[in-house]
Amino acid sequence: xxxxxxxxLMASSLLGLAITPTATGQTNAPxxxxxxxxxxxxxTISASPSxxxxxxxxxxxxxxxxxxxxxxxxxxxxxxxxGLRLDSTYEPAPHLEDGFRVRRFKYRLIPxxxxxxxxxxxxxxxxxxQASPTEGWFASKPLLFKTTAPLRADQSIDLGGMTEPVWISxxxxxxxxxxxxxxxxxxxxxxxxxxxxxxxxxxSARKQDxxxxxxxxxxxxLDQNFIQAGDFRQFYFSLTMIVRCxxxxxxxxxxxxxxxxxxxRAVSADKRFDQQIVGRLxxxxxxxxxxxxxxxxxxxxxxEGSVSSARQYxxxxxxxxxxxxxxx
Numbered sequence: 224x225x226x227x228x229x230x231x232l233m234a235s236s237l238l239g240l241a242i243t244p245t246a247t248g249q250t251n252a253p254x255x256x257x258x259x260x261x262x263x264x265x266x267t268i269s270a271s272p273s274x275x276x277x278x279x280x281x282x283x284x285x286x287x288x289x290x291x292x293x294x295x296x297x298x299x300x301x302x303x304x305x306g307l308r309l310d311s312t313y314e315p316a317p318h319l320e321d322g323f324r325v326r327r328f329k330y331r332l333i334p335x336x337x338x339x340x341x342x343x344x345x346x347x348x349x350x351x352x353q354a355s356p357t358e359g360w361f362a363s364k365p366l367l368f369k370t371t372a373p374l375r376a377d378q379s380i381d382l383g384g385m386t387e388p389v390w391i392s393x394x395x396x397x398x399x400x401x402x403x404x405x406x407x408x409x410x411x412x413x414x415x416x417x418x419x420x421x422x423x424x425x426x427s428a429r430k431q432d433x434x435x436x437x438x439x440x441x442x443x444x445l446d447q448n449f450i451q452a453g454d455f456r457q458f459y460f461s462l463t464m465i466v467r468c469x470x471x472x473x474x475x476x477x478x479x480x481x482x483x484x485x486x487x488r489a490v491s492a493d494k495r496f497d498q499q500i501v502g503r504l505x506x507x508x509x510x511x512x513x514x515x516x517x518x519x520x521x522x523x524x525x526x527e528g529s530v531s532s533a534r535q536y537x538x539x540x541x542x543x544x545x546x547x548x549x550x551x
Contacts, residue, residue, distance in 0.1 A: 252477075253284055261361040262354075264289040266347060268363070271480045274371045275340045280310065281368075282480035283330040287347070288323050294350045298328060303345045306337030306368075311460040311515075315468060316440050318431060329464070329479065340368040433472035437537045440465045445530070455521055459514040459529070466507070466533050473540065483508045500536075507532045 254273035259266045267286040275281060287295050300309060310331040317326045334340065344362040351357055393401070444465065449458035467479045467486070476489060487505055490496045510529060513519040521529070 253282070257364060257366055259361075259363060261347070262351075264293060264295070264347070264349060264361075266363060268342075268366060270368075271477075272371075274369045275306070275334050276371045277334050279482070280480070281307065281332040281334065283332055283342075285328040285330070287326045287328075288320070289349070290322065291319070291324050292352050293324075295326060296348045298345055298347060300330065300342070300345055303343045304332065304341070305343070306335060306340035307332040307342075308335055311457065313461050313464040315465075316436060316443055318436070331460075340370060342366040342368070433469055434537055434540070436472070437465055437469035438534070440468075441530070441534060441537070450526055455514050455526075456518075458526075459511045459521075462529060462533055463508060463511045463515075466504075466536065469537055469540075483512055503532065503536065507536075 253269040253271040255267060255269045256273065257266075257268040265286075265288040267288075269284045269286070271282045271284075272279070285298050287298075289295055297314065310333050312331075313329045315327055315329075317324050319325070342363075342365070344365055346360045346362050348358070348360040351359065441462075444458070444461050449455070449461070464479060467481075470476050470490075471479060474495065476486075476493070481489065486508070487501065490501050490504065491498075507529065510525070514521050
């Protein structure tokens with residue numbers, strides 16, 4: 224009986240080591256919180272971070288996937304949020320995956336003091352040219368966010384009353400079973416890693432060049448005439464998100480949900496980024512923050528300079544050199 228219990232404990236320990244991610248210094252990827260399918264339409268809701276943290280903003284991403292024949296309207300989150308204030312929105316250019324059009328809608332949310340943090344059901348409206356009736360809608364499910372309270376320096380954990388573990392020496396048969404199990408798990412892990420790398424390479428080959436995507440998004444932003452309408456804050460938020468999303472796609476730096484200070488600290492410590500490039504990004508982002516958060520009204524020369532800086536950085540960025548230095 225003791226041998227069986229030890230065998231189970233060793234298996235759990237090895238499995239725990241196999242699935243625990245290593246520290247890389249990067250923030251976690253967005254966590255999928257909800258996935259809903261209606262006919263040929265799939266709605267995915269993800270967030271980064273996955274819980275509400277009062278010292279940082281929350282980046283909510285709604286992904287809608289549907290055949291090309293189906294036209295989808297942007298989700299409307301007005302009056303759907305509790306405990307979270309909608310700061311800004313951004314939609315990258317749609318793209319195709321396996322014959323389906325993929326649209327992503329990003330919402331920057333600011334936590335406020337509230338009893339709960341909730342996203343109420345919201346409607347998704349669509350038009351299907353091959354269905355009768357051609358127009359329809361469906362609703363998402365309610366989503367309740369958990370909260371992460373900030374830690375205090377004086378917090379401590381009382382471990383009194385806990386019993387010390389007792390070591391039970393395994394016999395030779397148990398040790399042999401441990402060894403065989405370890406070898407089998409190592410081989411399985413190696414196989415899974417190789418398979419994941421193979422699938423990742425195939426997936427990366429199918430993806431569009433991030434430089435092309437970013438330049439298309441930039442042109443689409445200019446065509447929306449935010450500057451002519453006097454909506455400078457939305458224009459600069461979208462402009463900086465284009466640059467941040469490009470850096471994320473091209474160099475795997477989690478830029479969109481970071482503050483300007485967090486992002487600049489990350490790239491300054493990253494040897495892949497030349498300090499001259501870091502300085503240009505610092506000037507670009509800090510100038511944009513003055514418009515977004517200090518209500519500064521930019522001049523025509525400032526707007527033209529910001530657009531030129533974003534386009535020049537994206538067009539001249541050497542993705543291959545940075546990627547080679549990463550794997551060196």
